[in-house]
Amino acid sequence: xxxxxxxxxxxxxxxxxxxxxxxxxxxxxxxxxxxxxxxxxxxxxxxxxxxxxxxxxxxxxxxxxxxxxxxxxxxxxxxxxxxxxxxxxxxxxxxxxxxxxxxxxxxxxxxxxxxxxxxxxxxxxxxxxxxxxxxxxxxxxxxxxxxxxxxxxxxxxxxxxxxxxxxxxxxxxxxxxxxxxxxxxxxxxxxxxxxxxxxxxxxxxxxxxxxxxxxxxxxxxxxxxxxxxxxxxxxxxxxxxxxxxxxxxxxxxxxxxxxxxxxxxxxxxxxxxxxxxxxxxxxxxxxxxxxxxxxxxxxxxxxxxxxxxxxxxxxxxxxxxxxxxxxxxxxxxxxxxxxxxxxxxxxxxxxxxxxxxxxxxxxxxxxxxxxxxxxxxxxxxxxxxxxxxxxxxxxxxxxxxxxxxxxxxxxxxxxxxxxxxxxxxxxxxxxxxxxxxxxxxxxxxxxxxxxxxxxxxxxxxxxxxxxxxxxxxxxxxxxxxxxxxxxxxxxxxx
Amino acid sequence: xxxxxxxxxxxxxxxxxxxxxxxxxxxxxxxxxxxxxxxxxxxxxxxxxxxxxxxxxxxxxxxxxxxxxxxxxxxxxxxxxxxxxxxxxxxxxxxxxxxxxxxxxxxxxxxxxxxxxxxxxxxxxxxxxxxxxxxxxxxxxxxxxxxxxxxxxxxxxxxxxxxxxxxxxxxxxxxxxxxxxxxxxxxxxxxxxxxxxxxxxxxxxxxxxxxxxxxxxxxxxxxxxxxxxxxxxxxxxxxxxxxxxxxxxxxxxxxxxxxxxxxxxxxxxxxxxxxxxxxxxxxxxxxxxxxxxxxxxxxxxxxxxxxxxxxxxxxxxxxxxxxxxxxxxxxxxxxxxxxxxxxxxxxxxxxxxxxxxxxxxxxxxxxxxx
Numbered sequence: 041x042x043x044x045x046x047x048x049x050x051x052x053x054x055x056x057x058x059x060x061x062x063x064x065x066x067x068x069x070x071x072x073x074x075x076x077x078x079x080x081x082x083x084x085x086x087x088x089x090x091x092x093x094x095x096x097x098x099x100x101x102x103x104x105x106x107x108x109x110x111x112x113x114x115x116x117x118x119x120x121x122x123x124x125x126x127x128x129x130x131x132x133x134x135x136x137x138x139x140x141x142x143x144x145x146x147x148x149x150x151x152x153x154x155x156x157x158x159x160x161x162x163x164x165x166x167x168x169x170x171x172x173x174x175x176x177x178x179x180x181x182x183x184x185x186x187x188x189x190x191x192x193x194x195x196x197x198x199x200x201x202x203x204x205x206x207x208x209x210x211x212x213x214x215x216x217x218x219x220x221x222x223x224x225x226x227x228x229x230x231x232x233x234x235x236x237x238x239x240x241x242x243x244x245x246x247x248x249x250x251x252x253x254x255x256x257x258x259x260x261x262x263x264x265x266x267x268x269x270x271x272x273x274x275x276x277x278x279x280x281x282x283x284x285x286x287x288x289x290x291x292x293x294x295x296x297x298x299x300x301x302x303x304x305x306x307x308x309x310x311x312x313x314x315x316x317x318x319x320x321x322x323x324x325x326x327x328x329x330x331x332x333x334x335x336x337x338x339x340x341x342x343x344x345x346x347x348x349x350x351x352x353x354x355x356x357x358x359x360x361x362x363x364x365x366x367x368x369x370x371x372x373x374x375x376x377x378x379x380x381x382x383x384x385x386x387x388x389x390x391x392x393x394x395x396x397x398x399x400x401x402x403x404x405x406x407x408x409x410x411x412x413x414x415x416x417x418x419x420x421x422x423x424x425x426x427x428x429x430x431x432x433x434x435x436x437x438x439x440x441x442x443x444x445x446x447x448x449x450x451x452x453x454x455x456x457x458x459x460x461x462x463x464x465x466x467x468x469x470x471x472x473x474x475x476x477x478x479x480x481x482x483x484x485x486x487x488x489x490x491x492x493x494x495x496x497x498x499x500x501x502x503x504x505x506x507x508x509x510x511x512x513x514x515x516x517x518x519x520x521x522x523x524x525x526x527x528x529x530x531x532x533x534x
Numbered sequence: 535x536x537x538x539x540x541x542x543x544x545x546x547x548x549x550x551x552x553x554x555x556x557x558x559x560x561x562x563x564x565x566x567x568x569x570x571x572x573x574x575x576x577x578x579x580x581x582x583x584x585x586x587x588x589x590x591x592x593x594x595x596x597x598x599x600x601x602x603x604x605x606x607x608x609x610x611x612x613x614x615x616x617x618x619x620x621x622x623x624x625x626x627x628x629x630x631x632x633x634x635x636x637x638x639x640x641x642x643x644x645x646x647x648x649x650x651x652x653x654x655x656x657x658x659x660x661x662x663x664x665x666x667x668x669x670x671x672x673x674x675x676x677x678x679x680x681x682x683x684x685x686x687x688x689x690x691x692x693x694x695x696x697x698x699x700x701x702x703x704x705x706x707x708x709x710x711x712x713x714x715x716x717x718x719x720x721x722x723x724x725x726x727x728x729x730x731x732x733x734x735x736x737x738x739x740x741x742x743x744x745x746x747x748x749x750x751x752x753x754x755x756x757x758x759x760x761x762x763x764x765x766x767x768x769x770x771x772x773x774x775x776x777x778x779x780x781x782x783x784x785x786x787x788x789x790x791x792x793x794x795x796x797x798x799x800x801x802x803x804x805x806x807x808x809x810x811x812x813x814x815x816x817x818x819x820x821x822x823x824x825x826x827x828x829x830x831x832x833x834x835x836x837x838x839x840x841x842x843x844x845x846x847x848x849x850x851x852x853x854x855x856x857x858x859x860x861x862x863x864x865x866x867x868x869x870x871x872x873x874x875x876x877x878x879x880x881x882x883x884x885x886x887x888x889x890x891x892x893x894x895x896x897x898x899x900x901x902x903x904x
Contacts, residue, residue: 357779390782
């Protein structure tokens with residue numbers, strides 16, 4: 041039994057956790073839900089020894105304990121799988137799992153013993169992972185399994201999963217829940233941090249709802265509904281895009297590719313028109329990301345690429361931007377923002393040499409500050425402080441910043457990859473609304489998402505990718521979820 | 535401003551700890567009386583022998599040490615900037631020493647072989663050195679951008695090529711000064727007087743225009759990095775090249791330009807050495823100022839003003855170090871202080887933790903994750 045009692049944690053002037061109490065019993069599946077910045081992750085980071093509370097205490101079986109480091113948390117049987125994995129990509133699965141507690145023989149790593157141990161653990165916990173495979177050759181879903189096995193291998197009794205399905209395909213998510221459910225039935229306590237209410241309701245035995253640093257409710261799934269939970273989380277009625285047919289405002293072809301090839305794309309041809317959202321559906325790793333990189337000038341290609349009738353034998357990111365191509369990449373800390381620069385400096389990134397961000401060769405500090413303040417306000421980025429490091433913002437606010445920045449320049453073509461990954465309900469709705477607004481404005485939007493519901497909800501047209509090829513093209517009137525599903529898996533029609 | 539001051543704190547503490555540790559080392563081996571005497575001598579040698587000036591009224595007692603400190607500080611500032619500028623775009627310029635050598639040679643050749651009016655001549659020599667240094671750094675930059683060759687490897691190799699080419703061949707061979715009478719003179723031919731950097735404090739001190747140029751270069755670099763769009767691009771590249779590239783910044787161009795500037799600064803260090811004090815390319819350049827630049831950049835946290843502060847301090851200590859010999863301490867002792875300070879800066883995590891604990895605040899990483 042783990043109890044968190046009256047936990048309070050401040051970061052500067054921000055109250056991240058405000059007198060939060062929560063208990064975790066063996067064998068239960070506790071879901072902690074809440075918007076971005078509601079304090080879910082902060083609370084779990086307290087339990088995992090990453091944050092030290094300003095007030096309140098953590099009790100293990102009634103004994104107050106100061107958990108100072110993750111190592112201490114692990115020693116007390118608490119394991120955590122983060123959104124960002126902590127694996128060494130060039131090591132094998134076995135080496136990663138035993139890292140920190142390696143079996144030794146004569147002072148050297150006993151690799152055979154490690155492989156045997158890890159294989160045994162995988163079998164015992166019901167994971168199918170090759171212990172000899174190098175981690176960087178695995179899919180994201182398998183890497184996550186390795187993270188979980190790593191925690192279980194240490195014998196943890198409580199497993200915290202921070203947004204585990206954000207990176208998974210639906211099948212992988214189902215598998216994850218099946219396995220963790222079985223583990224919880226044999227006594228493991230599982231804490232699930234999530235935004236996805238459907239999976240929370242299906243998986244959890246108890247749900248704690250957080251809002252602005254406070255625990256606002258604790259409910260049993262049977263006694264509630266997704267709508268009720270959403271309302272508790274947001275504090276007001278949640279917004280979602282209305283279903284139904286979209287506007288048919290399709291215009292000129294903004295972008296055209298023919299026989300496009302890279303090592304991951306094979307002979308891809310299509311056109312993207314002004315005023316439409318073209319959704320790219322596909323299972324992770326079938327070339328969708330590669331396509332986004334090509335179109336934004338980040339990957340070399342062969343074949344024809346035309347932007348507004350102009351042919352580009354090669355495309356640099358600068359050229360793409362000059363043609364009005366904006367990019368909301370999937371991995372914002374890698375490609376979209378510079379974490380160690382300020383919010384203002386990141387708002388300028390990509391158009392830093394032009395007004396209002398520059399005056400001649402000089403930075404226009406006043407212009408930049410003004411534009412940033414307006415952008416933070418318009419996109420509800422919190423806190424409204426342009427001088428903060430972007431790395432100090434929460435993930436959701438970083439994403440709002442990136443979306444706001446990319447749309448700020450009124451792009452003609454917008455390439456978006458997984459724009460709502462890891463966002464809370466309100467933020468998801470906001471981002472989707474922005475994409476829809478862009479489409480209505482006449483922007484040509486290419487939407488890559490692993491969330492098929494998202495693709496279906498927003499797209500005027502859908503291309504299905506399988507192994508770097510387009511296996512189906514459907515327009516909104518003829519969207520057939522089951523056909524798309526088959527084509528995503530490369531299955532021919534019966 | 536307060537933020538940048540707190541950023542400097544670990545460096546300041548590292549230097550202070552190093553000074554104390556070295557003081558204790560002398561005290562424990564030579565007795566604390568000697569240690570006090572030696573450190574006092576170093577201090578007067580670094581920043582002017584004020585007591586003697588008061589006693590005798592001899593201005594030279596102050597001006598000469600200050601001149602020595604200033605000339606050394608100028609060289610350290612230039613090479614420190616060279617390494618720091620490369621740092622800011624994420625490159626590690628180990629090649630400042632080689633760039634300094636080719637720069638020094640260029641200045642020596644233009645200064646001795648060409649006849650020009652005074653001001654023009656000085657400028658021409660400086661330019662030649664800057665261009666030579668920049669070109670010498672360009673190779674590694676281009677190899678890095680187009681072939682992915684790691685700049686640490688290529689710049690180290692070019693250092694050795696510079697040693698062989700300049701010191702082991704050109705200076706003792708084709709460019710060697712012609713012997714006058716029976717005396718064979720080591721090094722290249724003497725500079726024309728028109729190529730010498732003007733002295734700033736009269737004849738009693740060797741302080742020359744190079745010192746002001748170094749301060750100007752540091753201020754200019756600081757302004758460039760903090761106020762210019764181009765400088766912003768360099769910082770973005772250094773912090774996250776992939777995001778910079780996605781933002782449309784030409785990362786390759788940024789790396790090449792920054793490396794060229796780094797080379798130019800190292801080349802200028804060579805010019806200031808030749809035109810300010812040596813007045814020719816000597817048989818040996820003496821202290822490896824190019825490598826000391828790495829220490830200045832690290833102790834100065836890669837910030838142009840931090841580099842300048844480090845250079846002023848260690849330039850002073852080195853100038854004063856010669857006086858420590860009178861008390862049985864080797865004159866290279868300041869280099870030991872510098873090395874220890876560098877080690878402590880490299881162990882920065884220790885300071886960050888310690889400061890965080892002292893301030894009873896959260897460590898910076900934790901705040902960043904919030």
